[in-house]
Amino acid sequence: MSEHDVPAQTVSDYEAVGGGPAVKAVVNRFYELVVGDPDLAPFFAGIDMASLKRHQVLLVSQVMGGPAEYDGRELRAAHAELPIRPEHFAAVVEHLVAALQEFSVPAEIIDRVVAALGQTQPDIVTADAH
Numbered sequence: 001m002s003e004h005d006v007p008a009q010t011v012s013d014y015e016a017v018g019g020g021p022a023v024k025a026v027v028n029r030f031y032e033l034v035v036g037d038p039d040l041a042p043f044f045a046g047i048d049m050a051s052l053k054r055h056q057v058l059l060v061s062q063v064m065g066g067p068a069e070y071d072g073r074e075l076r077a078a079h080a081e082l083p084i085r086p087e088h089f090a091a092v093v094e095h096l097v098a099a100l101q102e103f104s105v106p107a108e109i110i111d112r113v114v115a116a117l118g119q120t121q122p123d124i125v126t127a128d129a130h
């Protein structure tokens with residue numbers, strides 16, 4: 001088989017779920033769940049949700065192999081001042097999974113998103129478990 005026979009690249013997870021509009025819908029639902037969670041809401045009090053959502057859309061897009069390029073602060077810098085414990089991180093990931101499931105995103109894609117987010121935990125969790 002020559003190099004010309006290489007099959008066309010498979011669609012990215014980002015394309016598979018419906019691209020930008022689908023990712024935006026998931027992120028909107030994700031944030032509803034996060035700010036509706038009494039354990040998490042205090043972290044987001046006074047934060048500009050519009051810009052936070054925009055960044056989150058870009059970040060989730062990139063995690064899923066989409067075209068967007070995240071241009072926000074380093075994750076470590078963005079979370080450095082926040083007393084985020086492992087259980088807060090787990091709760092946020094859980095809400096994202098729930099939002100992805102609500103939009104019928106296939107489990108294998110959700111698994112990859114969770115794995116990619118899991119790699120960010122050391123940058124985001126800045127406080128010990130209680």
Ligand code: HEM
Binds near residue numbers: 043044059073092
């Ligand atoms: C699951 C992994 C997470 C990812 C990928 C993530 C991603 C981000 C991104 C991209 C920003 C925006 C940075 C910017 O605007 O420059 C941000 C900000 C923020 N994140 Fe996270 N985050 C995660 C988990 C968490 C958790 C667990 C909490 C708290 C429970 C949290 C609370 C916040 C807050 C309060 C801000 C705003 C900080 C500020 O503007 O001063 N994040 N996050």
